[in-house]
Structures are given as structure tokens and as C-alpha cells.
Amino acid sequence: MRKDSIGIGVHPGHVVLCLCASVLLVAAVRFSHAAVRAIPGSPIQSPGTSSVQPSAVQPAGIASPTAIQPAGASVTPPAIKPTGQPGASAPKLMPPDENDTDAERIRKLEATALANAKRGSAAERLAARTSWLLGLLYLHGEHTQVDRAQARKWFERARTLNEPLANAGLAWCEIDGCNGPPTPRAARPYLASLKAANPGLALFLDWEIQQRMAPVQAGANSPQTSNHLSTQNMQLLRQAAQAGNTSAINELGLNNVAELHYDLALQQFTKASDRSPAAASNARLLRVRMEQSHQADAGKSASDRAENWYLQARRYHRGDGVPSNYTEAIRLYQLAAAAGHQASRRMLELIYSRPAPGGSVNIAWMRQLASMDVTAEGAILSFSAPPTPLLFVRDLTPLYEFIPQEWRTDRSLGQR
Template sequence: MKGVPRAYALALCGCCAGLVCGSVLAGVQAQAAAGAEPVAPPMPAAPPALLAPAPADAAQRARVEALRAAASAVPTPGRTPAPLMKTPAQRDAAWLLGLLALHGLGMPPDAPQAQHWFERAQALGHSLAPAGLAWCALQGCGTGQPNPVLARPWLEPLRRADPGRAQFLEWLVEQQLAPLGALGAPPGPAPVVVPHAAGPAHALSAATDARTLLRAAAQSGNAQALNELGLELLAAGRLHEALAQFNAAAPRSDAARANAQLLGQRLQASTAAAAGPARHTAHDWLLQAQSYHRGDGVPANYSEAVRLYQIAASAGDATARRMLQLIFSRAAPGGQIDVAWMQQLATAELAATTGPAAAPATLPRWQRDPTPLWDLVPLEWRSTAQGVVAAPAMAR
């Protein structure tokens, strides 16, 4: 994913299989101590494929052509030409075309075209156009080279129109500019859950840390920020708090709504299991998770191991929480469990070799919206998309 090559290297590189187990565990613990976030790395600047759009039908193509005509309208012949006609219809058409080109809706994804229309929308006076231009700077729409510094000038005008989105984009800028290993601490004890409906937000000082920016964006009601905090809490095994974050974002985020549904189902299953005749302690759940992880007395089943680790972590087991952080610090492409990584972790815990390699197991597809602008796409266009981005596959 463009924009964060250092972090891509972190997520995609791994310890070689030949390393001794002590080196594996020490390296991962050092990563955790450096502050690297598990499971829920920040939204990257440019997914290689934002989503899988459905093929545009004739009606959609006609609507796109009508939008292009409206956005590109020229003065009537015979009248004094104006440098740029500024009408609400032109302004809104240019903005919508930028969103459609960015997300590949009604047309193939086209980042340079998206930037062109965002620039026109800005010239025509659309108050949210700075959001598109800031994201294009983070993504590198026009050049293919992300440049977070160029996003900064657009944040101040955006703050007047949409302070929460401006704070979330500022958080993304800081994530790209921050040195590797200095990207923040694990989620604190009192996360933001319900956004405030308070008055104007003010620019935060440059010294404000990234986590404060993310929390401020969530307090302002930004759905992507709320979803990010939910993913971080999920990684830490704080499942009920994560669910509250997802539910707060769900009305404005397709991804958060899907995450809330999936996590709610898992919590219900865990509650039913814990309410059975043989009530388990947190340590009991940990022992079961380790058995499935190692294939100790049962066939190795990494999906079941992850589920049981999450139950143990939510019940307060620190060892399970640490193991979840290690597991989710590296996921295979497509949201799958990295089998080799799971084997290395089991080896490191046992100081012995693991059993036969298990078949790849599919992780639950915890999700992010394709971009921080996704909720601004009209629902009639969003409904034509065939998916959202799987969070575990993304790298910081």
C-alpha cells in the first residue's frame, strides 16, 4: 500500500523460519515495547484496490456523463466569458465526480481524475473539497508519490467545515510522518465512545500526540476515528469497549456496522459458553486457546485459538492479551491468519517444535471504510460497491 513503505516492510517482513524461538519472541516483544499497534494499524494512504465496484450499467454511465457536463459547463456563446462559472450545480457535480473517480463508482478507479475534480470543486467553492485534496496528498493521486506534508494546508479550511474529519486526516498525516516505533501507545483506560455534539473544535497544537488527535476526531463524531479506536480495543482484547465504539460509528460507517454485527455475534457465543454448567475462568480459556494453538491434545485450529484467546483476554488474562497483540501484529494478505507466524509464536511459547502446518484459516474480516471520504458518497452510489477493506490486511 502506497504512502507508508517503512510500515509495509514491518508488516510484510517476518522472522525467518530458521531463527531460534528465543530470537523470534524477543524481536516481537521489542516491537510491542516500541509502541507498534497490533491488529488495527492506521488507515493507510492508498489501498491498491479500494473496493470491488460493480460494473457500471448504462444508467450509471449516463448519470456520470451528465455530471461531467454539469461540472464542465461553459458560458453561453455571445456572452462575456468568465474564468470559471460558479453555480451550486457545477460545484456539487465536480465534488461528486471526485468521489466517484476516487472510489471507482460508475467508472474505473482513477486517482488523477479524482484530484482533478476535487481541485475544480475547490475552485468552485465546495466546503468539503479540502478533504478530497488532503486525502489525495496522502495517497499521491496526481503523482503516485504520497506527500503528507502537502495535505497540511488543506486541514485548516476543512476544520471550519468538518472538524472531526480534519482531525482524523491530521492523525493520518502524523502517522505517515512519525518515525517507525513512535506511533503511539496501546489504547488507554478511558477511550472515547459517544461523540460529543459540542461547539466548534479548535486546531490542536503541533505537539499534540497522534492518539490525542484520534480521540479528538472521535469526540467530534468522525466515524472512521471511532472505528479505528474500536479496532485498537479489539486488538487489546477489550471486546465490550470495542463494540461500543463500533456501535457509535455504525450509523455513518458501513465498516463499523459490519464490525459491530460480527463482534456482537462473537460476544453472544462467548456469553452462552461462559454461562454453561462448567463456568470457565480466564486462565481456563487461556489453557484451551493454547491447546488449539499448539495442537496439544486436539488438532491445531488457529481460528479457534484466536477466538479463545479473545475470550480469555476479555476476562482479564494478560497472557492472552499479549498473545493477541503478537498474532495480529502480522496477518497474511486477504485477512488470513499467517500460519507460519502462528507456528513461530507457538514454538516460542513452548521452546519446542510445532506440529504439522495447519491449512490457512480465514480470520474474521474486521473492516475499514475504503477511504476517510466514504461516508460522503451518496448512499445510492455506495450501494453499488461490492465490499469494504479488511482491516487486518492493512499495514501502517
């Protein structure tokens, strides 16, 4: 080759390499075509069919992933309840410190009740419940002097903080009077909100309202004191008792004692005794009375039975250890008089000597005769000793059962 000519020089080794590469490329293409022809094609499915061969071939390198399970999860976890919603646990109230004075205990409660807590938080619920407790303590004189105005103030704060039972405290303040004379009718608006939280208490307070607003009934067929239950309100009282209200159950027991249904009364007192000191006291007293009555009737002569009827009549006439019941008193006087008891005859003569207009029993005259002694012969009547305190009792208010046991001193017994 001449050095001055224009062209491209090709080395013989390069030509050989190019030819070898071309041969290898052609061979690879032919092998791939043969492999494609060797794989049988899957049958074409018509649209809408869902038949799947059990051994369907999956594309190379693609596998169906298994469902991912959370680590350690073997059961479905319980649903999380939002804070402050129904179902959240009630806040635990502060117990009284045995080393504190009553004044220190009240101060600690007031500090908790007045805490500036976030709306809807557990701290706010605790402040609401503590305010409710303070209202109860001031209302009943537990660890402090009775102060109804303070009680109402704390009930109002508890209601502001969404404590549902606070409506019961405010309703009772209207029924019984916390800042002035009682206004039972004004208590009704609080009962609608209370009914959802405690239907039994709402029903009993409704019964209390009707009792306070009802006129005193007195007639020939049923001379009664205000302790006797109106038949118009009995259904409401029974509904409250069926809903589990302790005061309603105790009230039914008192009514059954007045009507001499001692077995039923004992069942009701016993049922309410766990939450009501009054019901527990009534159950103990009634058991003693029933045992004494059985012993007194055994082996008695006719004159002894007449004397026993007279003594029972005096108890019902005077309200001595039992609720006053003039109807029962007159019935027992008549039994004793029929058996020849002279004092019973004189009492009946006096009762009917001053009838009310229309010929019915004169309730005012019955009250006067209750304090007179007719056992002595002659026309002069002497005043007898006043009756013993009423031993069948009620709790001071129907709210007493809501005071936690550790905050009670069991002094809240009395008459309403």
C-alpha cells in the same frame, strides 16, 4: 346737462350700489375683529418646557397622520440571504437514473460538473458539488473503475469552484497517493481550509498524517503491529471522534476491540454505523463474538478454559478476525500454559528462544511463529493454514461517508 361740456356722467343707480357695497365691507371687517377677540389665546410656554395639555386644540384642517402599515404585513419578514453566502441551502445532487448504465450516469454528472455557470450562482454551486461527487466515485470505484488520477482532477475542479470539502479529497490524495507515492506531509496545507468546513474530518486526516509519518514502534513492554494506536496521537483521534467524525469513532472501536474493551467498542461501532458500512459490519460481528464468548465460558472445565485461552491467543497472534496484538497473545498463552495447556507452553518456549537484542520480544520471529502449528508433539514445526481475512474492517477511505446513499453500492470496505 349740456352736451358740449366736458365731464363724467354718473347714473344715480350706480351711486346706490357703491354705497351698499361699502356698508357690507365695513360690517365684515368689524365681525372678523370681534371673532378674533372671542378666541382666548393659549398661554405662552417658557423655552425648554414640554408640558402638553391633554386636550390641546389642533389648528383647523390639520390632523396627525397615522403610521402607514404595509398591506397584509402582521409580522416582521425574515432577512433575505444573499445568494452564494453561508446559510444558502446546499444544491441538490442529481440522483442516479435506474434506467441508465454506469457510464451514462457518469457522463451526466460530468456534463453538470463542466457547465459554464455564472460566478457565485446556484448553477456554479451545483457544478462544484457534482465535481466533488465525481472525485469520490472515481476514488472508491462506485459506478466506475477506480481511477485516482481522475479523482484528483475532479477534486481540483471542485476546489476551483469553491467547494470546501474538496480540500479533504486533495489532502487524502497526498496522504494515500493519487498520482504517485504518498506524501503525507504535503497534505497539511489543505487542512487549514478544511477545518472551517468540517473540523472533525480535518482532525482525523491530521491523525492519519501523523500515523503515516510515525516510525513503527516495537519494544519489550509493548510489542505491537502498526494497527495499535500510538498514545501520542490518541488525543487527536479522540478530538476527531468528539467532533463527530465517523472514521475516528470506528477507529476507536477497533482499538478497544484489540484491548478487549468489547462493551465500549460495541457502543462506538453502533454510533458510527448509520454513516459507515464498516462500523455497521463491525457492530454485527462483535455482537456475535460476545455472545459466543459468553456461551463458551458457561459450564467449562479447567482444561476447556485453557483450550479456549489458547484459541484466543492464536487469533490475536495471527490477526485472525481481530487486529493483531502480540501483547494480548502472549498474556493468553501464559494463562493457558499455567492451566497445563501443552501447545501454549511450546509456543512460549519458541517465542523466548530468539529474543531481540536487549532481551525484548523479537517482532520478526513473532510474525514467523504466527503461521506455524505447534500443537503436534516433536521439534518439527509445520505451517498452518493462513488466517481468515480480517473481519473487523475500516471503510476504504475516510471520505466514503460523504458519498450520498443513493450513489453507494456498499463495496467500499477494506483495510488501510
